[in-house]
Amino acid sequence: MSTPVQATPTKRFFVNSLTRDIELKDAILDLLDNCIDGVVRSKDLKTLEGENVYKGFRADIVLDEQKFEIHDNCGGIPMKIAIEEAFKFGRTNPERDAQLETVGMYGIGMKRAVFKMGTHILVESQHKENRYTVEIPPEWLEDDNDWMLNLENLKLLGTSHEGTSIIVNNLHDEISDRFSQRRGFAKELRDEVGRIFALIIKKGFVVTVNDVEVSPVSFDLLQTDEIEDQKDGIETYQLKSEYNDVMIDIAIGFYRPLASIDEVEEENRLSRSAANAGITIICNDRIVLFRDKSHITGWGSKPVPSFHNQFLPIAGIVRFSSANSENLPLTTTKRGLNLSAKIYWYALEYIKEGVKKFTDFTNQWKGKESEVKSFFEKATYQDPIKMINENEEKVSWRAVPKGRFNEKRVNPSLPKPARRNTKVRITFYREKEEVKLVAEYIYGDSAANPSDIGDFAFEKQYELAKEEL
Numbered sequence: 001m002s003t004p005v006q007a008t009p010t011k012r013f014f015v016n017s018l019t020r021d022i023e024l025k026d027a028i029l030d031l032l033d034n035c036i037d038g039v040v041r042s043k044d045l046k047t048l049e050g051e052n053v054y055k056g057f058r059a060d061i062v063l064d065e066q067k068f069e070i071h072d073n074c075g076g077i078p079m080k081i082a083i084e085e086a087f088k089f090g091r092t093n094p095e096r097d098a099q100l101e102t103v104g105m106y107g108i109g110m111k112r113a114v115f116k117m118g119t120h121i122l123v124e125s126q127h128k129e130n131r132y133t134v135e136i137p138p139e140w141l142e143d144d145n146d147w148m149l150n151l152e153n154l155k156l157l158g159t160s161h162e163g164t165s166i167i168v169n170n171l172h173d174e175i176s177d178r179f180s181q182r183r184g185f186a187k188e189l190r191d192e193v194g195r196i197f198a199l200i201i202k203k204g205f206v207v208t209v210n211d212v213e214v215s216p217v218s219f220d221l222l223q224t225d226e227i228e229d230q231k232d233g234i235e236t237y238q239l240k241s242e243y244n245d246v247m248i249d250i251a252i253g254f255y256r257p258l259a260s261i262d263e264v265e266e267e268n269r270l271s272r273s274a275a276n277a278g279i280t281i282i283c284n285d286r287i288v289l290f291r292d293k294s295h296i297t298g299w300g301s302k303p304v305p306s307f308h309n310q311f312l313p314i315a316g317i318v319r320f321s322s323a324n325s326e327n328l329p330l331t332t333t334k335r336g337l338n339l340s341a342k343i344y345w346y347a348l349e350y351i352k353e354g355v356k357k358f359t360d361f362t363n364q365w366k367g368k369e370s371e372v373k374s375f376f377e378k379a380t381y382q383d384p385i386k387m388i389n390e391n392e393e394k395v396s397w398r399a400v401p402k403g404r405f406n407e408k409r410v411n412p413s414l415p416k417p418a419r420r421n422t423k424v425r426i427t428f429y430r431e432k433e434e435v436k437l438v439a440e441y442i443y444g445d446s447a448a449n450p451s452d453i454g455d456f457a458f459e460k461q462y463e464l465a466k467e468e469l
């Protein structure tokens, strides 16, 4: 005789384990991902290229101790999808969106985000000729047998109302606390969105958090348009590749002039301005690794040196785009880089090639930073993505020899010093009081720059030496 045995999950256990490991901000970013995916679907975008592809679309987030809301105008959830899939935990139809550069993969993001925050959820959406609402009341979580929800039809509004609103009430205590004004969460979220969605916002998408618009961080690099004699320009390294169905674009270069010796030698720590240096990795326009200076982007892995202050001016972006989001080098959380993906190791070789070019440059000009200033002054800030796309027709693109994925590269020849470096650096330490005294004696100013005093002392001795020897 056989007897059926219960093996269904309790909702509480299921929901708790789902939401435990995701950081609150990441959970909210998942909701924004859905908005962007919504735009891609509603415009049927086959590619994310183009200057203003997200123009006119927006998401407005409002949060306080009582509630969380996100309202978008990104096309809405088709009613059939709402009924059959959107509220399910896990995707039943992974093939959906196969031709589109969306990032939705698992069918979990929205549910995980709302249950992370609270227990009373309202989703209202208008798509084409349907407008409806689905409520998940707190009691729903208590009943382990009934997993069904209700969809109520609402009166259709004008097409400008196509979009989705998600409202979470009954916030968990710790969430309500984090949303209280004194904790500054809205600003934190804005900063994070400005990083992760920088490219998307630059292409016209608007995000507000508590009525304040998010501004995107910049990845602009210095580029000289008019290069005379092929030798006085600051240019970027650029690479394009078609790795199976993933497009890879790389741009690496300088985002500021070389660091002064004082900046390089700021003791025991990375200079503050190092925050803008490093390599950023992007998958379908979302940033998955921000300004990295570790071995992940090749720093300290031969022949590229480890990052230190001398390399402050170096930055770059690496962009992977594909309609098959599972072929992107993403971890399952979609916010991290999958280091075991082959495509990542493939791209890394080119990242290192690019970075090395600019670490070499800073080495060659070490101690002569002032001599290269004029090169930097002639360069202007340019958006690396635009640069890659608009430069496509330019002659400077060369096929990579023996490349297997239609690689094309712009490998700039940066200015080289005319002679080998014949200078040597002199450093010494003296008691502060003694230095002040000498400063007063030479300049009549005890606060004069110690380097100038050292320099003065040397020059004086040098003049004497030349006369007497």
Ligand SMILES: Nc1ncnc2c1ncn2[C@@H]1O[C@H](COP(=O)(O)OP(=O)(O)OP(=O)(O)O)[C@@H](O)[C@H]1O
Pocket: 030, 034, 035, 037, 038, 072, 074, 075, 076, 077, 078, 081, 085, 086, 087, 091, 103, 104, 105, 106, 107, 108, 109, 110, 111, 164
């Ligand atoms: N703001 C939105 N606009 C349009 N459609 C949406 C929106 N939010 C959710 N959806 C629909 O609901 C579905 C479920 O969303 P959910 O985030 O749970 O999973 P997913 O995006 O498919 O996958 P992932 O777990 O990887 O995010 C989406 O696939 C999408 O069709």
Ligand SMILES: [Mg+2]
Pocket: 030, 033, 034, 103, 104, 105, 108, 109, 110
């Ligand atoms: Mg999603």
